[in-house]
Amino acid sequence: MQKRRKLGRGVAIVGAGMSKFGLFKDKDARDLLVEAYDEMLSSVDKGVDPNDIEAMWMGNFTSDFYVHQGHWGPIVADLLGHVPKPVTRTEGACAAATLAFRDAVFAIASGFYDVVLAGGLEEMSKVTTEEATEGLALALDGQYEGIAGFTFPGVFAATAKAYFEKYGATHEHLMNVTIKSHNNARFNPKAQFNASVRDIMNSRIERAKKRGDPVPTWKDEREFLRDLNFNPMVAWPLQVFDCCPISDGASCILLVAEEIARNFTDNPIYVIGMGQGSGRPLHTKEDLTYFEANRYAAKEAYELSGIKPEDIQFAEVHDCFSIAEIIHIEDLGFFKPGEGYKAVEEGLTRLDGPKPINTSGGLKCKGHPVGATGTAQMYEVWKQLRGEAGERQIPNKNLRIGATHNLGGTGGTCTLSIFERR
Amino acid sequence: MEERPISTISFHQFLNEEKLMGSKCKKCGTLFSPPRPICFKCFSREMEWAELKGKGKLLTFTCIYVGPPWMIAEGYDRKHPYCSGVVELEEGVRIDARIEGVDATNPEAIKIGTPLTAEFLHRGEEGRMKTFLAFKPL
Numbered sequence: 001m002q003k004r005r006k007l008g009r010g011v012a013i014v015g016a017g018m019s020k021f022g023l024f025k026d027k028d029a030r031d032l033l034v035e036a037y038d039e040m041l042s043s044v045d046k047g048v049d050p051n052d053i054e055a056m057w058m059g060n061f062t063s064d065f066y067v068h069q070g071h072w073g074p075i076v077a078d079l080l081g082h083v084p085k086p087v088t089r090t091e092g093a094c095a096a097a098t099l100a101f102r103d104a105v106f107a108i109a110s111g112f113y114d115v116v117l118a119g120g121l122e123e124m125s126k127v128t129t130e131e132a133t134e135g136l137a138l139a140l141d142g143q144y145e146g147i148a149g150f151t152f153p154g155v156f157a158a159t160a161k162a163y164f165e166k167y168g169a170t171h172e173h174l175m176n177v178t179i180k181s182h183n184n185a186r187f188n189p190k191a192q193f194n195a196s197v198r199d200i201m202n203s204r205i206e207r208a209k210k211r212g213d214p215v216p217t218w219k220d221e222r223e224f225l226r227d228l229n230f231n232p233m234v235a236w237p238l239q240v241f242d243c244c245p246i247s248d249g250a251s252c253i254l255l256v257a258e259e260i261a262r263n264f265t266d267n268p269i270y271v272i273g274m275g276q277g278s279g280r281p282l283h284t285k286e287d288l289t290y291f292e293a294n295r296y297a298a299k300e301a302y303e304l305s306g307i308k309p310e311d312i313q314f315a316e317v318h319d320c321f322s323i324a325e326i327i328h329i330e331d332l333g334f335f336k337p338g339e340g341y342k343a344v345e346e347g348l349t350r351l352d353g354p355k356p357i358n359t360s361g362g363l364k365c366k367g368h369p370v371g372a373t374g375t376a377q378m379y380e381v382w383k384q385l386r387g388e389a390g391e392r393q394i395p396n397k398n399l400r401i402g403a404t405h406n407l408g409g410t411g412g413t414c415t416l417s418i419f420e421r422r
Numbered sequence: 423m424e425e426r427p428i429s430t431i432s433f434h435q436f437l438n439e440e441k442l443m444g445s446k447c448k449k450c451g452t453l454f455s456p457p458r459p460i461c462f463k464c465f466s467r468e469m470e471w472a473e474l475k476g477k478g479k480l481l482t483f484t485c486i487y488v489g490p491p492w493m494i495a496e497g498y499d500r501k502h503p504y505c506s507g508v509v510e511l512e513e514g515v516r517i518d519a520r521i522e523g524v525d526a527t528n529p530e531a532i533k534i535g536t537p538l539t540a541e542f543l544h545r546g547e548e549g550r551m552k553t554f555l556a557f558k559p560l
Contacts, residue, residue, distance in 0.1 A: 135486050143430045144456055147487060147554060148518035149493050157484035158508060165482070165534050236485040236529040282508050283455070283516045290484055351471040374517065 005304050007109040010258030012268035013419070015044040016382040018251035018375075021367030022192040027124035029063065030079055033250040036119065036372075037080055041250050045265035047052040048254060050080075056087040057103045059096030059120030060371035065135045068122050071076040076121075093139035094320060095408030096120055097251065097374030098276075100413040102253050105271055112323060114260060118348035119252025120376075132246045136370070139409035141281035153243055153321060155410040157235035160323035162288035164237070167338040171237045174322040175225050176344045178241045178364065181319065184351055186363025187392035192247055192367035199267040204230060247367035251376035269385050273307065273403070274419030277302030279411040291407070291412035294331035301403075301416040302333075310332030311401055312418065314355065314384060314394055318378035319405035320363040328405055329357060332416060358393050359384060377404035378417070385421040424471040428459045437553040440542045445514055446472040458501060474511055476540030478557070480533070481506030481516060485526040496545075509557050510540055515548035523558035 009358060017039030019032035041048060056076065064070040073087035090099040097120030105117035122130055136152040145155060163169060179195060184206035185191040186199070195203075200338045201224040208215045209296045220225040225231050231239045253263075261268035277296030279285070285292065302308065309332060317332070319325035326340040334355055362378040363373060381402040383389040403418045427433040429443045433456050436443040445457035447465035455474060460467060485503045486493070498504045505521040522541060524532050538557035546552050 129488065130491065130494065134490055137490055143434070145518050146490070149489060149504055149520050150484075150518060151486055153488070154486045154506055158482045158506070161484060161534070162482040181500045233485075233487045233503070235487065236503070238484075261494075267526060281518070283518045288508065 002102060005300065007105070008111060009109055009396070011105045011108045011255055011271045012258050012261035012273070013253050013378065013382055014256050014261055014264035014268050015040045015048065015254035016252070016370070016375075016379045017041070017043060018190060018379045019249050020190045021247050021249035021369060021376070023125040023246070024248050027248065028286050029067070029121045029248065029250060030075070032123075032248060033076065033079065033119070033121045033252070036250040036252050039119075040254055045267065046263065048115075048264060048292040050082070052115045053082060053085070053117050053238045053254070054115050055107060056117040056119070057090055057100035057101040058087055058118075059090045059092070059094050059098070059374060061091060061096050061122060061287070061368070062135045062138060063123065063125070065138060066127055066132075074120070080109045085121055092413040093408035094318065094368070094370040094373055095357070095406040095413045095415055096371040097376070098404070098417060099374070099413070100374060101253065101255070101378065101417065102274055102276060106275060108255055108257050114257045116255050117252055118375055120256055120372040120374060121248065121250035121373035123248045124246045124369060125248050125398060129246070139412065144283055145281050145410070150282070151235060152233040152410065153211070153238050156321040156323055157238045158282065159288055159327070160237055163323060163327065167341070169341040171328075172222070173326070173341040174237075174242055175222055176341075177319065177322040177325045178225065179221060179422050180350055180362045181358055182346065182363045184359050184392055185365030187390065188361050191361045191365050193246055193365045193387055194281060197225065201408065209335040228352045237297070238323070239319055244320050244363035244368040249367055249369035249376065251372045251379055253375050253378050253382070269382050269384055270422060271300035271417065273305030273416065273422045275302075275304070276413065276415045278413060281410070281412075290327055290331050290337065291411035291414055293411055294328060294416075295408070296406070297414045297416045301373045301418050307401065307418065312403045313396060313399055313401050314357070314359060315403040315405060316358055316360060316362070317405040318373070319358055319364050320368060320407065322364070324407065325357065326360065328407070332405060343392075351392060359389065359392050359394060374404070374406040374415070377406060378419070381419050385419060426471070428457045428469045428471065430456070432519060433457055434553065437555055438544070438551065439540060440473045442476045442517070442540050442555065444474050444513070445469040453513055453515055455513070455517050474513055474515070476511075478509040478511040478538055479512045480521065480536045480538055480557075481508045482534065483529075483532060485523055485529045505529075505532065507557070517555065520556040521553055521558070522556045529557045
């Protein structure tokens with residue numbers, strides 16, 4: 001019998017920062033982490049003395065493979081001036097930074113530390129697309145999924161096919177996710193692609209005109225997305241615009257014990273729910289149209305917080321692929337299984353809809369430096385709950401509860417974290 | 423009775439011998455593919471090998487345009503995609519495999535539920551030989 005979980009004491013976010021995400025020739029992961037860290041420091045309303053930060057947890061997935069750098073802990077400690085304080089690297093594929101956050105929360109809730117930094121960093125742009133694909137595929141079950149030729153997009157593509165077969169959705173429904181995410185990213189200056197699909201389409205037309213190439217005659221953005229010359233196939237049925245990009249970036253948040261949170265800000269964001277689950281590879285999954293780890297993580301987070309899916313007003317979910325966003329919003333209980341794609345089609349997940357999803361533009365548009373994504377999602381929730389999201393601020397004036405959902409690998413590690421403004 | 427340890431290494435050795443093997447829990451009777459040393463239904467360690475017939479049907483699939491290095495080495499690329507899938511075996515268990523004998527450039531024509539039979543693709547040179555599990559339409 002599983003006992004009811006609880007935190008030993010409350011934990012709050014009092015600062016958050018993220019670097020711009022994108023492909024940077026002249027910046028490495030260290031530069032980007034400093035960028036995120038500096039923004040975090042300046043975001044603490046009443047200030048923080050860096051000496052008060054007692055420990056750090058830092059997510060990173062495959063720097064070992066991409067830039068031949070393992071053992072990030074002491075490098076981060078030294079870079080940010082915190083030697084000899086402890087820094088622990090966490091690895092959970094694309095969920096690495098949420099695992100860093102979780103461990104930081106446990107450390108504070110246990111009473112061991114009061115002030116902890118959690119974050120993540122990743123540098124992926126210095127390799128070819130093929131090498132990047134190979135690096136990401138390290139998160140598969142190599143002896144079974146990998147050897148069968150599956151890539152990361154390949155697993156999600158096979159999942160999409162299974163979902164289509166079961167619920168009657170088509171690739172046209174996936175386009176709705178892409179179009180929605182790009183619309184949100186227009187208003188996110190830190191996003192790798194801060195343009196709508198229509199903006200991108202128009203710029204391709206302009207480019208063709210300028211070069212004297214044949215001018216494409218797409219009548220709308222859907223026709224553009226169907227064009228395999230401009231939106232090539234990656235792993236059928238997923239095309240480039242169904243996939244998050246390869247990105248560099250870093251992010252971090254400052255977590256403190258609830259009882260001292262107001263020493264740092266009058267507007268802290270409290271951690272009220274956390275859940276993490278594990279899942280199996282493709283061949284051992286009971287059902288290919290959902291993620292078991294998602295449902296376990298969600299159950300744990302809802303139980304801890306005492307709230308229900310309908311109480312979550314908005315969420316950042318792990319849209320590494322368009323199909324993933326649809327499955328997540330079902331697994332987290334926002335919509336019934338098989339209804340997610342209809343909800344997106346009806347506009348329910350738009351910025352001005354009843355359940356805004358990925359107001360940041362999501363991984364698809366904001367970028368997905370894998371090890372940095374978890375705390376970057378929290379950065380967005382922090383901004384939204386404090387009313388600081390600028391042009392992409394959710395119109396609901398009474399925003400109180402937001403969530404982040406972070407997935408590692410092909411659903412092997414999933415997390416749900418829930419946050420509240422009081 | 424097969425005495426090899428129930429392991430991933432043994433599974434791949436069997437593939438090399440053109441045998442598709444799973445494991446069966448002696449305590450609760452659950453069959454697993456690929457083999458596993460610990461039963462996730464009853465936590466028993468009492469596992470025995472179970473040979474699978476290598477017949478099944480296509481459960482889901484994808485056609486991949488950007489593959490891993492060893493698939494690129496076999497000549498697959500953006501112009502020549504390949505198919506990978508999950509096969510539900512007659513015994514009720516599943517396995518990931520390459521799907522051969524289908525036109526990966528025309529995925530719409532590949533049908534879920536297609537009856538398939540196992541094929542063993544031996545690649546590499548003597549001493550460094552590796553066998554890949556594939557399935558092809560019956």
